[in-house]
Amino acid sequence: MSGFSFQELEDFRGERKTALLVNNEGKVAICYDQKPEFDISWVEFDSKAKKISLVSEEGQYQNLGVSISDDMKLNLLKAQEILLAYVKNKEIISCALHPFVVSAN
């Protein structure tokens, strides 16, 4: 049996403080105060379900758990990359750009 499987984890937000920032130029950022449980490879936006998911190469994925308004959705459709910022006491500890994949299932 293959050791590879898709694994859906509980919402990323859960006990974390998490913020999603979007502007009308398609710039998107997610701030969080606890490290992700896995190495994020890309971020997916399901425009129909209005859900953002963090995805790892190993097949783990996690719904962000933040609600997305229609205004935000329009701006998210323009995005091609997303800034993930690990924040402690309002100071950025580290941040990285990741590909942002929009799907319309």
Next chain:
Amino acid sequence: MAENSDLKKLQEIIKETWKSAYKIDGDKNLISTAIKPHMEKINSLVDLGKVEPVNYEAIITEAIRLKTTAKEIERSYVDIPALERNPLYVSEFKANLQALSIMTVNIAVDRNIDISDAMQKAYEEMGIDPEQQEEPQIWADAGALDEYMTAFKKQGDFKAAGDTDIVPKSLANIEPSPQEQPLLARTPTAKIPIA
């Protein structure tokens, strides 16, 4: 034939990855030189698959080696001043690496191949600590990051959701307007059981 189409796409992505690596290599040519043997080996394995059964496991392992090599060398480019690297080319290179990951995973899933083992093997060969891979990457390309920071420092034009009290000032000087208040409300979220 579906199988050949997958491999053709993989080869195209690898070719694009090599081209974008060459663009950000400057006069060092470190990434493009390091990934070329992997690219050639994949091409040979695909060619061999035309006359005998395709060795998908070997192709996937080689694609992982290529991607891991490129990623590790790219990280070592941190000491190159950001201004010497065109952020557009860096983004293009990273997007190609991600496309390569997605394509490799797709092929592995379709053929029921254990990609975790192949990744572990590649990390061991290169002396990489898998635990280290789980750390959040420190963004090294200051040029692109500055652009982001500048965008987020602009007043207005932003929508925010979630716990915006954690957003550092360096990312956003967002003073939520009354109209935006509903967006800031914490939203109950469904808990998804671990599969």
